[in-house]
Amino acid sequence: MDWLVIQDYLPLYQEAMWLTLRIGWMGIILSIVLGLICATIVHNKVPILGRLVKIYIEMFRNTPLLVQLFFLYFGLPKVGLLIPAQTCGILGLALLGGSYMAETFRSGFEAIDRIQMETALSLGMTRGQAMRHVILPQAVSISVPAFVANIIFLLKETSVFSTISLMDLMFTAKDLIGLYYKTTECLFLLVVFYLIILLPVSILGSLIERRLRYAGFGD
Numbered sequence: 001m002d003w004l005v006i007q008d009y010l011p012l013y014q015e016a017m018w019l020t021l022r023i024g025w026m027g028i029i030l031s032i033v034l035g036l037i038c039a040t041i042v043h044n045k046v047p048i049l050g051r052l053v054k055i056y057i058e059m060f061r062n063t064p065l066l067v068q069l070f071f072l073y074f075g076l077p078k079v080g081l082l083i084p085a086q087t088c089g090i091l092g093l094a095l096l097g098g099s100y101m102a103e104t105f106r107s108g109f110e111a112i113d114r115i116q117m118e119t120a121l122s123l124g125m126t127r128g129q130a131m132r133h134v135i136l137p138q139a140v141s142i143s144v145p146a147f148v149a150n151i152i153f154l155l156k157e158t159s160v161f162s163t164i165s166l167m168d169l170m171f172t173a174k175d176l177i178g179l180y181y182k183t184t185e186c187l188f189l190l191v192v193f194y195l196i197i198l199l200p201v202s203i204l205g206s207l208i209e210r211r212l213r214y215a216g217f218g219d
Contacts, residue, residue, distance in 0.1 A: 005185045009176060013189050016172040021197065023086055023166070024158045027093025028151055034094060035101020040131070042102070043109040053102070060099035066160045068092045073164040089161045097154045104146040108139030148205030152198055159194075169193055 038053045060068070072088040083091070112135055120130035140147075162171035173190040177183050 001188065002182065002185055005180075005182050006189060009182075009185065009189055012172050012176070013169065013193050016167055016169045017193050017197065019166065020158050020161070020168045023089045023161065023168070024093065024155050024197075027090045028097055028154050030090065030094035031097025031101050031150075031154065034098030035103075036105055038098060038102035039105030039109060042106055057099045057102050060095050061103070064160075065092055065096050065157045066163060068096060069160065069164050085164045085166050088164055089158075089166055093154055093157065096157065097150065100150045100153070101147070104143045104150055105139060107146070108141075108143035109135065111142050112138050144205065144209045148201065148209070151205075152201055155198055155201065156194070 038057065041049050041053050044050075069088055069092045072083055072092055073085060076083060116134055116138075117127075117130055120134045121127065125133070158168060159170045161168040162174060165171070169190055173186045176186045
C-alpha cells in the first residue's frame with residue numbers, strides 16, 4: 001500500500017464523492033416524493049391512475065438502473081430528446097427509487113387499522129386532513145427500517161453512474177486504475193469513501209428507528 005499515492009488521489013475522490021452525493025440525494029428526495037404520491041394513489045384505489053402506478057412500480061422494480069440509464073442517456077436522443085448526464089442520473093435514480101419507496105409507504109399504510117381513518121372522519125376531519133395528521137405519520141414511522149434500507153440501496157446504485165460518463169467514485173477509481181495501475185490504492189479509497197457516505201445513513205436510521213420504538217410508534 002503506497003500511502004503517498006493515496007494522499008495524491010484524495011482530492012480526486014473528494015470531488016467525485018461530492019458529485020455522487022449531490023446526484024444521489026437529489027434523486028433520493030425526488031424518489032421519496034414520487035413514492036409517497038404513488039403509494040397514496042394505490043392506497044386510495046384511485047381509478048385508472050392506480051393501475052398506471054402499479055404498472056410503473058412493477059416495470060421499474062424489475063429492471064436494473066443500468067438499463068434505465070442507458071435508455072435515458074443513449075435511447076432518448078434517438079428520438080430527439082437529449083438529456084444531460086447528471087439529469088439522467090437524477091431522473092433514473094428517482095424513477096427506480098420511487099418504485100421502491102411506493103411499496104415501502106404502501107406497506108406502512110396497510111399496517112394501519114382502517115378504523116383510524118373512520119374515527120378521524122367521524123370527528124369531523126376531511127379525508128385529506130386524516131391522511132396528513134393521523135395516517136401518514138404512523139405509516140412513515142412504521143416504514144422507517146425499509147425506508148432507510150431503500151436509501152442505502154439507492155446510494156449504492158450510484159456506482160453505475162460511471163456508465164454514462166459521470167465522474168463519480170466508481171468512474172474515478174476505474175480511470176485511475178486504467179491510467180496508473182494502482183489497483184490496491186484505488187480500491188481502498190473507493191471502499192473508504194463509500195463507507196463515509198453510507199455509514200452515517202445506516203447509523204442515523206438505527207437511531208431514528210430506536211427513538212420511534214421507544215416513543216411507541218410502529219407498534
